[in-house]
Amino acid sequence: MQTQDIITSTQNPKIKALLQLQQKSSLRRKEQLFLVEGRRELMHCLSRGYVMDTVFICPEILKAEAEYDTLLQALPKCHTIQVSSSVYDRIAYRGGTEGVIATIRMKEHGLDTLPKMPEGKAPLYVVLESVEKPGNLGAILRSADAAGVDAVIVCDPLTDLYNPNLIRSSLGGIFSVPTIACTSQECIAYFKAQGIRILTAQLQDSSLYYDTDMTLPTAIVMGTEATGLTNQWREAADAHIRIPMLGILDSLNVSVSAAILMYEAVRQRNEE
DSSP states (O other): OBOOSOBOOTTSHHHHHHHHHHHOHHHHHHHTEEEEESHHHHHHHHHTTOOEEEEEEOHHHHHHTTOHHHHHHHSOSOEEEEBOHHHHHHHOSSSOOTTEEEEEEOOOOSGGGSOOOOTTOOOEEEEEESOOOHHHHHHHHHHHHHHTOSEEEEESOSSOTTOHHHHHHHTTHHHHSOEEEEOHHHHHHHHHHHTOEEEEEOSTTOEEGGGSOOSSSEEEEEOBTTTBOOHHHHHHOSEEEEOOOOSSOOOOOHHHHHHHHHHHHHHHHHTO
16 A cells, blocks of 8 residues: 655645545536545445545554554555544544545446345345435434345435435445435336335325234335325335324334334244
8 A cells, every 4th residue: 555745734636625525426426436434434345345446544543543554454455645633634524533534436226236135035125215314314224234124225316325424324334235226116117027015104094014014025115204205106005004103293203214114024024
């Protein structure tokens, strides 16, 4: 790994370019690059086959934690840029990210990248229609990883899959869980062709979620907290399910609802 003199100014063109990449989804799409902060997230990302473009390291932070040599040995060969602690504080999206930020090359996320299921395995998918808040998507990916969900499919997305807040809130779930982006129409057609049951989460005309069989090939479909699901999903559904609400409020955060439904599927499948 080749290094160079330490950058000490936030006006350096490389630092300005990094900040633009962090802040602008349009630039991330154009360059096909995104940012990952922290040793754990970075190593997790690389273990899933992502390719690192450039790594920015802060020796002051890494050496203070006795991790400098270990990290340098673990990272693959790539362009490495050293920065001062003041510059690192400026480019870090969150605090306490351990002195390392890398630009990573994006992967494809179309339906054709869905992993093939082993013979006899009933897939479990979570579908999110028009998810807008990156923090919600990140939290759902984290729960999906814990529940062993086969993929999270984001239909008609309103957020960037490589938004820094999404990566942070998912704790690397965006790397460990196969994540697909496509249109609702494409997704519905795929499920119908593959014989996957569509269960839509909605309050109207629905059954309690624990009374619905989730042991078959299943897709749990969630809408936005504000408007719910569109009619195309309601009409395509094989069953409508709901979580009982016993208080005054009529809805849960979408990431909480998704976690409840995922783990109901896990419970049913473990009882078989």
